[in-house]
Amino acid sequence: MEIKEKLNDVKNKIVDAINETSKKIKSSEEYAEINNKLHNDEFRTIKEQIIDKIEEYDTIIIHRHVRPDGDAIGSALGLRELIKTNWPDKKVYAVGEKLPEYLKFVGMQDEIDDKEYDGALMIVVDTATSDRISLNKMDLAKEVIKIDHHIVTDNYGSINLVRENYGSCSLVITELCDSMKLKISASAARYLYLAVVTDTGRFKYKEVDGTALRLASILLDKGIDTEEIFSNLYSKDKETYRLQAYVFQNIKYSENGVAYMFMTKRIMKRFKVNLEDASNCVNLMDSIKGSLIWIMFIEHDDEIRIRFRSRFVPCVGIASKFYGGGHENAAGGRILNKKEIKKVILEADQVLKEYKANNEDKF
Numbered sequence: 195m196e197i198k199e200k201l202n203d204v205k206n207k208i209v210d211a212i213n214e215t216s217k218k219i220k221s222s223e224e225y226a227e228i229n230n231k232l233h234n235d236e237f238r239t240i241k242e243q244i245i246d247k248i249e250e251y252d253t254i255i256i257h258r259h260v261r262p263d264g265d266a267i268g269s270a271l272g273l274r275e276l277i278k279t280n281w282p283d284k285k286v287y288a289v290g291e292k293l294p295e296y297l298k299f300v301g302m303q304d305e306i307d308d309k310e311y312d313g314a315l316m317i318v319v320d321t322a323t324s325d326r327i328s329l330n331k332m333d334l335a336k337e338v339i340k341i342d343h344h345i346v347t348d349n350y351g352s353i354n355l356v357r358e359n360y361g362s363c364s365l366v367i368t369e370l371c372d373s374m375k376l377k378i379s380a381s382a383a384r385y386l387y388l389a390v391v392t393d394t395g396r397f398k399y400k401e402v403d404g405t406a407l408r409l410a411s412i413l414l415d416k417g418i419d420t421e422e423i424f425s426n427l428y429s430k431d432k433e434t435y436r437l438q439a440y441v442f443q444n445i446k447y448s449e450n451g452v453a454y455m456f457m458t459k460r461i462m463k464r465f466k467v468n469l470e471d472a473s474n475c476v477n478l479m480d481s482i483k484g485s486l487i488w489i490m491f492i493e494h495d496d497e498i499r500i501r502f503r504s505r506f507v508p509c510v511g512i513a514s515k516f517y518g519g520g521h522e523n524a525a526g527g528r529i530l531n532k533k534e535i536k537k538v539i540l541e542a543d544q545v546l547k548e549y550k551a552n553n554e555d556k557f
């Protein structure tokens with residue numbers, strides 16, 4: 195027995211020594227540098243900082259942008275699930291204003307008291323600028339982290355993980371989990387997959403590269419009911435179908451082929467559709483030959499919102515002239531009244547004209 199005890203003693207000492215040494219190595223600056231080189235990952239340090247922050251805080255509150263889309267809500271609920279799985283002792287919430295009807299199937303958000311922000315970490319997903327944060331409580335939280343994939347104009351976080359070439363924010367989160375070896379539950383995978391599916395036009399947009407599919411495959415491997423996701427995303431009510439027929443018949447064209455439509459409140463009332471369903475009709479104009487830019491103007495109570503879409507030629511520059519921004523080929527903006535529609539169309543028409551003159555082979 196004495197020999198066994200001695201052996202155990204030696205074993206424990208060895209284990210302690212290994213732990214001690216590895217701690218020393220990990221805390222050295224050289225290790226971080228070598229590790230980054232090893233992973234050939236310029237975002238490694240930022241990702242490590244985010245993990246450290248999640249570990250540091252007891253309460254984490256996730257925010258996303260106003261007027262959410264599938265990526266905003268999928269990324270927020272997915273991240274909530276991931277933190278719950280990997281840090282079961284933390285309090286974690288995902289908050290925002292009410293979800294639009296077509297996204298209610300995705301999942302439930304949390305409603306919390308302002309006092310929860312006391313000493314809390316706030317993580318904002320899929321939101322380019324702080325003025326677009328839904329139910330923004332930046333002033334109440336102790337610290338803010340931004341995780342996003344939009345073009346950077348506003349680094350409002352103390353840590354900002356932004357990958358502009360990624361097709362969805364959920365892919366940025368997936369990559370973070372994968373490279374930091376976090377556990378991804380089936381339910382988290384469903385949220386994140388749904389987010390990438392919606393934000394890439396079902397993997398159709400040009401941002402979709404091998405990395406996107408490899409990351410999406412990690413999610414699919416967790417076991418996702420894609421039939422459930424797609425049937426919820428695609429089914430629409432009869433009124434929307436009728437509105438779509440109306441849109442097809444009422445598209446207008448500028449001189450050089452910018453396709454556009456003004457979705458008035460009167461039309462939405464006539465077809466009994468809500469703002470989201472009406473706004474999504476912009477996609478109906480996405481395949482018209484020669485119309486490389488298409489625009490939907492949507493009448494709101496106090497302004498007219500604009501949805502810009504394009505292929506080959508970027509449209510974000512036009513959007514930025516009308517209080518907007520977004521992605522190269524999908525952007526938003528706004529104008530105050532109907533008269534300004536003409537100005538927007540003229541601007542877009544000029545962009546398309548120049549593009550066509552220089553790229554005759556492209557379409």
Ligand SMILES: [Mn+2]
Nearest residue numbers: 265320363393
């Ligand atoms: Mn997004």
